[in-house]
Amino acid sequence: MRLLPTAVLVSTAISLAAGFALAQTSGASVRSLRGVQVDEPVGVEDVFQQEEKRFVRNYRQQPPLIPHSIDQYQIDRNANQCLSCHDWTNAGDRGAPTLSMTHYLDRDGNQLDTVAGTRWFCNQCHVPQADAPTLISNTFESSGN
Amino acid sequence: MSESSAKRPGLIRRLWRFFWSPTTVYSLGALLIVGFIGGIMFWGSFNWAMEATNNEQFCIGCHEMRDNVYAEYQGTVHHNNHSGVRATCPDCHVPKEWQHKVIRKVQATKELYGHFVTGVVDTPEKFGEHRLALASRVWRAMKSTDSRECRNCHNFEFMDFTIQEGRAAASHQQAIDEGRTCIDCHQGIAHDLPAGYLDRYREVVKELAMDGVPSARTQTSSVTRIREYLASLND
Numbered sequence: 001m002r003l004l005p006t007a008v009l010v011s012t013a014i015s016l017a018a019g020f021a022l023a024q025t026s027g028a029s030v031r032s033l034r035g036v037q038v039d040e041p042v043g044v045e046d047v048f049q050q051e052e053k054r055f056v057r058n059y060r061q062q063p064p065l066i067p068h069s070i071d072q073y074q075i076d077r078n079a080n081q082c083l084s085c086h087d088w089t090n091a092g093d094r095g096a097p098t099l100s101m102t103h104y105l106d107r108d109g110n111q112l113d114t115v116a117g118t119r120w121f122c123n124q125c126h127v128p129q130a131d132a133p134t135l136i137s138n139t140f141e142s143s144g145n
Numbered sequence: 146m147s148e149s150s151a152k153r154p155g156l157i158r159r160l161w162r163f164f165w166s167p168t169t170v171y172s173l174g175a176l177l178i179v180g181f182i183g184g185i186m187f188w189g190s191f192n193w194a195m196e197a198t199n200n201e202q203f204c205i206g207c208h209e210m211r212d213n214v215y216a217e218y219q220g221t222v223h224h225n226n227h228s229g230v231r232a233t234c235p236d237c238h239v240p241k242e243w244q245h246k247v248i249r250k251v252q253a254t255k256e257l258y259g260h261f262v263t264g265v266v267d268t269p270e271k272f273g274e275h276r277l278a279l280a281s282r283v284w285r286a287m288k289s290t291d292s293r294e295c296r297n298c299h300n301f302e303f304m305d306f307t308i309q310e311g312r313a314a315a316s317h318q319q320a321i322d323e324g325r326t327c328i329d330c331h332q333g334i335a336h337d338l339p340a341g342y343l344d345r346y347r348e349v350v351k352e353l354a355m356d357g358v359p360s361a362r363t364q365t366s367s368v369t370r371i372r373e374y375l376a377s378l379n380d
Contacts, residue, residue: 052310052311068310068312069310072221072222072334074333074337074338076337077340078337078338078339078340078342079333079337079338079339079340079342081333081338083343084330084332084343090343094316095312095315095316095319096312
């Protein structure tokens with residue numbers, strides 16, 4: 001019966017050694033999402049500010065780009081703050097371009113007085129621009145110039 | 146009748162007479178000093194209590210404020226911005242001048258009634274139903290005071306239009322020329338807007354005009370001076 005304590009001791013030693021080895025190898029294979037080790041400092045990326053010029057369209061049916069900041073505009077079920085300047089009822093007072101009249105047609109082609117529900121979420125198509133490096137490269141060529 | 150009138154006067158009458166009869170025990174100096182110190186302590190504690198109810202922590206002590214308007218305010222430009230200046234609840238919603246502040250504080254007792262007795266906005270759904278009415282009350286106050294609380298920090302005369310975004314500078318110049326005030330364009334900058342907000346805002350402006358509240362007293366003094374100068378040239 002002296003065998004049992006010895007066996008326990010040996011198996012404990014083996015499992016400890018294995019665990020230590022595993023920890024050593026896994027430590028090298030873990031990579032942080034930021035691409036560097038967790039104890040290395042990461043520089044803050046540049047902030048690219050909104051461009052404020054009027055943009056040339058890059059292809060014929062391109063939705064016009066937004067030449068101003070829209071950071072905290074509310075566009076939801078209740079309200080659309082873009083329309084407080086760009087709706088046809090307000091654009092004259094605010095010196096803003098009016099929505100295209102196509103945006104007042106419902107899905108059956110009926111002309112409406114208020115913007116069509118299908119066009120409510122402006123930034124599905126219209127987006128602001130910043131002169132920043134492309135996040136994902138592509139082979140797009142403008143047909144506009 | 147004559148017997149009852151000869152009896153001792155009632156308790157209130159006796160207290161009244163005691164209050165107004167001259168003292169015979171205390172010196173005039175002691176009365177003045179005690180009255181003066183007591184006055185300072187009363188006034189100080191009055192203002193202390195008013196300030197204690199005039200900060201963000203007090204405002205969001207009620208779940209109606211914490212779960213709705215305070216949650217929406219987080220991340221807006223008055224909460225986080227490039228210069229690190231923050232405007233908390235009372236900076237925009239309680240006047241700084243003492244007389245206006247006391248009036249607003251008295252009005253706030255109705256809000257306590259709504260919280261403790263009627264529970265008028267005690268769920269998000271109820272708050273949503275009342276949002277347009279609540280917002281139009283704030284718009285009405287801001288429009289009728291020429292956005293007084295905004296102007297504790299923002300002033301047309303202190304703005305450098307050349308470092309504003311182009312369209313912002315143009316709109317601010319137009320606002321000066323037409324005598325507009327902050328809230329005319331900047332609704333919903335710190336809290337969510339309800340459906341139909343712009344139509345309701347215009348109704349509020351019309352109601353105020355019908356009540357005879359002047360809408361165009363926003364003319365800054367420099368604009369008035371230029372207008373007067375131009376008018377004098379025409380004469």
